Amino acid sequence: MKKTHLVFIVYLLTVASTSMAQKHFRIETKNNILLLSTDSENALVSDYFGKRIADISEYPAISALDKFKPGSDDLYNKREAYVASGSTNLLEPALSITHADGNKSTVLAFSEVQERQLDANRKLTTITLKDPKYDFQIALNYLSYFNEDVVEQWAEILHHEKGNITLNKYASACLTLTGKKFFLKNQYSSAMREMRSEEQQLLHGMRTLDSKLGTRNNLLHSSSFMVSLNGPSTEDTGEVIAGSLEWSGNFKLDFETFDDYFLRITAGINNFSSNYTLKPSERFVTPRFVYTYSQNGKAMASRNLHNWARRYQLADGGGDRSTLLNNWETTYFDFNDEKLNELVQDTKKLGVDVFLLDDGWFGNKYPRNGASSGLGDWDFNKQKLKNGIAGIGKEATDKGIKFGIWLEPEMVNPKSELYEQHPDWIIRQPERKEFYMRNQLVLDLTNKKVQDFIFHVVDETFKQVPDLAFIKWDCNSLIYNAHSPTLKNQDHFYIEYVRGLNSVLERIRKKYPKTPMMLCAGGGSRVDYAALKYFTEFWPSDNTNPYDRIFIQWEYSYYFPALAVDNHVTDMGKQSMKFKTDVAMMGKLGYDVRVNELSKNELLFSQDAIKNYNRFKTTVWHGDQYRLQDPYENDVASLCYVNQAKDEAVVFNYFMATRNATKQAIPIKMKGLDPSIRYRITETNIFPGTKSPIDSTKSYSGDFLMNVGFNPEVNDRRTSVVLLISAVK
Structure with a gap:
């Protein structure tokens, strides 16, 4: 027997002996x-x-193949x-x-x-x-x-x-x-x-x-x-x-x-x-x-996380979502019953599901007329809302609209009754100068009394508006001068704060399991799957400029499904209403616009766009996501969602070039389709008075669309194009 054969046999016996000893x-x-x-x-x-x-x-042979063998100089x-x-x-x-x-x-x-x-x-x-x-x-x-x-x-x-x-x-x-x-x-x-x-x-x-x-x-x-x-x-x-x-x-x-x-x-x-x-x-x-x-x-890794999140982690991950109109960028803190009633009517006119009343509806001794006062005093402001939030909720219900509300229950303004009455409920170092972020401090959620207070804030809101259909939960301050007045071991502070928050959210979800809740933290500063166990969605950023949002939403898509990402059409940015709407549809659509200031064509477009969205939103929310062309290196960014049956896809295309380019020159290759199915391509969200160059009478095999591709005809005058790809019946 050759020596090399003998050595190999000894090696195998060694592996076998080691394997038997291993578990x-x-x-x-x-x-x-x-x-x-x-x-x-x-x-x-x-x-x-x-x-x-x-x-x-x-499998037992794998460990023996590892090149690493401990030696005398190893760390x-x-x-x-x-x-x-x-x-x-x-x-x-x-x-x-x-x-x-x-x-x-x-x-x-x-x-x-x-x-x-x-x-x-x-x-x-x-x-x-x-x-x-x-x-x-x-x-x-x-x-x-x-x-x-x-x-x-x-x-x-x-x-x-x-x-x-x-x-x-x-x-x-x-x-x-x-x-x-x-x-x-x-x-x-x-x-x-x-x-x-x-x-x-x-x-x-x-x-x-x-x-x-x-x-x-x-x-x-x-x-x-x-x-x-x-x-x-x-x-x-x-x-x-x-x-x-x-x-x-x-x-x-x-x-x-x-x-x-x-x-x-x-x-x-x-x-x-x-x-x-x-x-x-x-x-x-x-x-x-x-x-x-x-x-x-990366795409498969993203889809794995999305599928897991929708099925097991995200609150109501397999369910529906509501579109909404938010009053924030329309009124900020300046509103009353009359203005809000008009916005409820605008919500109905626009065709969305929920009217969301944002910040500024509370505080009496210290009215919430700006960011510096009232936070923590969750009684409705009697000057602004003579009939309270119950009155606005009823007005919405009477108009066939659902009602939602903004809360920031973890925080307090120094100019508030809560601050005056419960200084021991506030996170701060004794005998040190207080430091404020956005004019506020953080309540001490390690304290059971504070936890009860926050739950009571939410519970009392439901008592006033039993049909409350949406909560926007904000969190705008960091924790400076970290110290709990009541916690015995300050080394436990950061952990006990999160435990206290989770305890409150558990109680809320136990009593109100189905109410949609948006997770907001000065924008997208608290986006993790522990929080999303309690929240149906999150607010990615206070930056709603649609050009910037393409990048922001693109990056979130690596980890979080579109169902969880709230995107609003707002006045921020100089882009067209169509571009803003098409970008916001790359997730859960909402509005924060002055409906009464929209032009006739903008309003007509928006109403039709919401109807279009309602037809294909299930594919966006629950379909498989494919990032086709990234916004960093391409003149046109493209992303699509394909439903489980592979008989429908929605493709979002956005013009990103800032110089030396005027169009998408070559076809974009699709992904995720069935190569054996024939598909028809239709452009949706067409602005009144314009005509699509897409020929919807033609059909293509999935094989053709994935290997040759399709040109959405995006250019500097057609800056956003939404395509529906449907199986030919």
Whole structure:
């Protein structure tokens, strides 16, 4: 026998022997698998995350193929699935603890696994790890969604030591990925400039995205991201991990490359100023981290998250949505019964479902006639509304219109009765100067009395307007001088604030489960899947200039379905009413315009556009999304939605060129259609007095439209074009 053959046989026997000693755990979805195993020291390690292979018996061989072998000069000694600090791993940990005796070292060894098939689509795998020295354990939970190719991961920490322990860091998850190169796509923001995109190669060291703001947690950085493996990905090519942390407070996302071929993503609550004291037998549960893997580019990763969100996470994700007319940009704070009654009539005339009364309807001792007073005093203003919000609600109902209202119950103006009566309900440092954002402070939601007050505000609103059909929930201030007058352990403040908020929202949803609620935070500063468990939709930005909104809405589409994104037609921007409307239809349509100032043709167009939207909105809200041409590198941005039956698609096209281009010169290739079906293409939302160049009598196969494409005839005079693609019956 040749020596090389003998060596190979010994290698196989070694692999087999190692495999027998190992335990293997498969977190599987329809197309993907996260493979975990125990090593020779009984540590839980990550072997593989990617596309499933057909023969499951081959999975045990994966760990032996890893090029990494620990040596004497390594900063770490294994690819642990959840990294603890103080022992042999010297890179960024997921878990850092000070034990009851002061020791800061933790070792996690496999103890047991439990698997529960929750239903035909969901399986929960719980792997418990214990410290051999301390009576300490952590349960790693992996909830897999088979058809959506999505995994939610979180940790539950429990101990029975002789005294309290301190959690210094307590991530929800850490993923170790392999690849030759890694590219991070993330979004950063400021007020009116939300979700600005950047993509960069992750070189050596640490890249951290985080929030220390307390509220409005996504104001600077988004808690959602994408990572491309081995090279930059495109919409339809390349390996992509898309992830999002389900937490409405301070977050931390660490991306650490090491040993040239590895990336570790650690996601969880930001441990900034948040050492958490855990009593014996007390259980600490981290927020969930949701993620997906796509072998077919960013678009598939987006669709995976969208499908998961609509079915499992977004409030009423499978349901309908209401179009609305908001009074804010029409009246601001200056209104009375007569003006509002006229707006109710305008709502009916326009043809939308809901009239939304925005800020300024409350406050008497300190009337809410501007942003500096009245916030916190939720009694209707008797000068503006002689019959109260009940009167406006009845007026709307009598006209066949639903009624909605704006609330900002987490906040208070220093110029308010609430501030005077309950100074102990306000977040602020004692004996330090108060600092205001938008003339307001944040109420202390760690305080049960404050939680009761906020629930009472909502409950009392429903008592006055039993048929209340919509709530816009705002949150405009960050938390400065973080301190609770009543919380015993200030290290728990940031966590207890979010727990208090969630407690209030749970109570509201228990009593009022069906009422649509918009999540707003000075624009799009609180957009995460934990909050969207309670809210049907969110407000992406106070910037409603439609040109800017194309970019903002485009970036949100990487993580959130169109059903959840509120887009309003407003007076902001100099574009035409048609362009503004076509952009707003790329999600959930609404209006914030002076209906009485619209020209005859603008009003006629808007009324027809709403009827058109009502015919195809289900495809936009519940269909599969395909980004066809991005607005950054193309003269025309194009995005489409295809329904599940593939017999209808809606394609939005927007002219983006600012120089040296006057038209879309070549066809745009469609995606997501059935190649065997023939389709007819019709332009909708045509402005009165204009004629479409699209010949709706012709038909094309899906194969033709996806491989050759179709030119929507967008140019500097036809700046937006909405196409309906319908199967020929």
